[in-house]
Amino acid sequence: MSLQYRSTRSDTRLGSFTDILLEGLAPDGGLAMPQAIPQVSAQELVDWSGLSYAQLAARVMHRFADDLPFEVVERLAAAAYTEQTFHSKAIAPLTPLGVEQGAPLALLELSNGPTLAFKDMAMQMLGQLFEYVLTSRGQTLNILGATSGDTGSAAEYAMRGKKAVNVFMLSPQGRMSDFQRAQMYSLQDPNIHNWSVPGSFDDCQDMVKAVSADLAFKSKYRIGTVNSINWARITAQVVYYFAGYFQAVRQYGLKMGDAVAVSVPSGNFGNVLSGYVAKRMGLPLSRLVVATNENNVLAEFFNSLVYRPRGSTETYVTSSPSMDISKASNFERYVFEMLNGDAAALADLWRQLSSTGQFSLADNQTVRDRMAASGLVAGESSHAQRLAAIADIDAKYNRVIDPHTADGINVGRQYLRAGEPMLVLETALPAKFGQTIEEALGRPAPRRAGLEQLESLPQRVVAVTQDVEALKARIAEQALL
Numbered sequence: 001m002s003l004q005y006r007s008t009r010s011d012t013r014l015g016s017f018t019d020i021l022l023e024g025l026a027p028d029g030g031l032a033m034p035q036a037i038p039q040v041s042a043q044e045l046v047d048w049s050g051l052s053y054a055q056l057a058a059r060v061m062h063r064f065a066d067d068l069p070f071e072v073v074e075r076l077a078a079a080a081y082t083e084q085t086f087h088s089k090a091i092a093p094l095t096p097l098g099v100e101q102g103a104p105l106a107l108l109e110l111s112n113g114p115t116l117a118f119k120d121m122a123m124q125m126l127g128q129l130f131e132y133v134l135t136s137r138g139q140t141l142n143i144l145g146a147t148s149g150d151t152g153s154a155a156e157y158a159m160r161g162k163k164a165v166n167v168f169m170l171s172p173q174g175r176m177s178d179f180q181r182a183q184m185y186s187l188q189d190p191n192i193h194n195w196s197v198p199g200s201f202d203d204c205q206d207m208v209k210a211v212s213a214d215l216a217f218k219s220k221y222r223i224g225t226v227n228s229i230n231w232a233r234i235t236a237q238v239v240y241y242f243a244g245y246f247q248a249v250r251q252y253g254l255k256m257g258d259a260v261a262v263s264v265p266s267g268n269f270g271n272v273l274s275g276y277v278a279k280r281m282g283l284p285l286s287r288l289v290v291a292t293n294e295n296n297v298l299a300e301f302f303n304s305l306v307y308r309p310r311g312s313t314e315t316y317v318t319s320s321p322s323m324d325i326s327k328a329s330n331f332e333r334y335v336f337e338m339l340n341g342d343a344a345a346l347a348d349l350w351r352q353l354s355s356t357g358q359f360s361l362a363d364n365q366t367v368r369d370r371m372a373a374s375g376l377v378a379g380e381s382s383h384a385q386r387l388a389a390i391a392d393i394d395a396k397y398n399r400v401i402d403p404h405t406a407d408g409i410n411v412g413r414q415y416l417r418a419g420e421p422m423l424v425l426e427t428a429l430p431a432k433f434g435q436t437i438e439e440a441l442g443r444p445a446p447r448r449a450g451l452e453q454l455e456s457l458p459q460r461v462v463a464v465t466q467d468v469e470a471l472k473a474r475i476a477e478q479a480l481l
C-alpha cells in the first residue's frame with residue numbers, strides 16, 4: 001500500500017501522491033498531509049551522502065511519491081536537475097563565508113536556476129511531474145495564476161514547452177521590476193500566456209479566485225494552480241536540506257549525525273516547512289531559523305505563541321518583497337503537526353481564527369513541548385538591517401547577497417552556536433533586486449553571463465481588462481482541452 005494523504009482539518013482521505021498532485025485545497029478547506037512522515041535511517045544517511053543531487057532527489061521524493069515507480073521518479077529528477085538548468089554541477093552548492101562566534105557561516109545556494117530564485121528548485125520538478133502524470137492519464141491542464149514576480153516566472157520557465165500544460169499568468173501592470181517583467185514577457189513559447197492587468201497583485205489574485213470559484217467552468221476548462229500549498233513543491237524542497245547537510249559534513253569535517261542549523265528567509269512558510277519535514281525524516285538539523293522582514297506575523301507567533309495574521313492594509317511593502325506576506329498558508333501544516341495530527345483541534349483553531357482574527361497556543365503545554373522539539377525559532381530584520389547586512393557580507397566576504405538572503409543572515413546571526421555550522425538559504429540572486437543592491441553598495445548588482453541583454457529582448461504580453469467574464473471568455477478561447 002502506498003503512502004496515503006489526509007486533510008489537516010478532518011479525517012478525509014485524499015488518496016496517494018498522484019491523487020493530490022494536481023489538487024489545491026482539500027474539500028473541507030484543509031491541506032494535504034501524509035498519514036505518517038517517512039523515516040530515513042542512519043545507514044541511509046551515509047549511503048545517500050555521496051549521491052548526485054538528482055539521485056538524492058529521486059530517493060527523497062519517492063518516499064512521498066511511492067505510488068510512482070522509482071525508475072520514473074529517478075528519470076524525472078534527472079531531467080529536472082541538470083547542470084544546464086542550474087548552472088552548477090552541485091545544483092545547490094554550499095559556499096562557506098567565514099567563522100563568526102565560533103560558528104561556520106555558509107550560504108546554501110538555491111537560486112542558480114532559470115529565474116534566479118529558489119522557487120525554481122521545486123518548480124522544475126513539478127513541471128516534470130505534471131507532464132508525466134497528465135500524459136500518462138491522457139489529460140490536459142490549464143494553469144491559471146497570479147504573480148507579483150517570482151512564482152509566476154518560475155512556473156512559466158518550468159512549464160514552457162511542456163506537452164499537455166498551458167499557463168495563463170496574470171501580472172499587475174507596472175508593479176514588477178524591469179528585470180522581472182523581461183524575464184516573464186520575453187518567453188515566446190506558445191503554451192505560455194502572459195496577461196497584464198491594470199491593478200495590483202491582489203486584484204490579479206481576486207480574478208483567479210473568482211474564476212476558480214465557478215466550479216463548472218473550472219472543471220470544463222481543466223483549470224489548475226501551482227501555488228505554494230502544493231505538496232509536491234514541499235517535498236521537492238526537502239531535498240536541498242539533505243544536500244546542504246551532506247555538504248556541511250564534508251566541508252567542515254563533521255561526523256554524520258552532528259548538528260547543523262539552517263536559517264530560512266520566510267514568507268508563505270513553504271521553505272521552512274520543508275526543512276521541518278527533513279528534520280522529522282531524521283536529518284540532524286538542530287534549529288530552523290524562521291527569518292521574517294517587517295511583516296513579522298511568524299516571528300511574533302514563535303515568540304508569543306499568539307498567531308494573528310494581518311490584512312492587506314497592515315502588510316507593508318518592503319525591500320524584501322517576496323516575503324511581504326501576512327497570512328502564511330503553509331503554517332497550517334506546522335500547527336497540524338504540533339497538535340500531533342489532531343484535525344478536530346486544528347479545525348477549532350481555524351474557526352476561532354475566522355471569528356476573532358487570532359488564536360493562542362500559549363496555554364497548551366503539549367504544543368509547547370512539541371514546538372521546542374521541532375527546533376523552529378524566529379526573528380525579524382528591518383530595511384536598515386537588510387542594507388547593513390548586504391554591505392557587511394560584501395565587505396567581509398566579498399560576496400553580494402540579495403535582500404531576502406540578507407534577512408536570513410541577520411536573523412541567523414542571532415542564533416549562532418560555537419562549533420555548529422549555520423547554513424543560510426540563498427533564496428534569490430541580487431540581480432533580481434538591483435535597486436536595493438545599489439542603495440546598499442552604491443554599485444549595480446552582478447549579473448549572470450547571458451542575462452545582460454534581458455530587458456532588450458522582444459516581449460510578448462497581452463493587456464487585459466480587470467473583468468472576470470472577459471477573462472473567462474479569453475480562457476475558453478485559448479484553453480487546451
Ligand SMILES: *Cc1c(COP(=O)(O)O)cnc(C)c1O
Nearest residue numbers: 266267268269270271322427428
Ligand atoms: C518565495 C520567496 C521567499 C519565501 O519563501 P516561502 O516558502 O514562501 O516562505 C523568500 N525569498 C524569496 C526570494 C522568494 O522568492
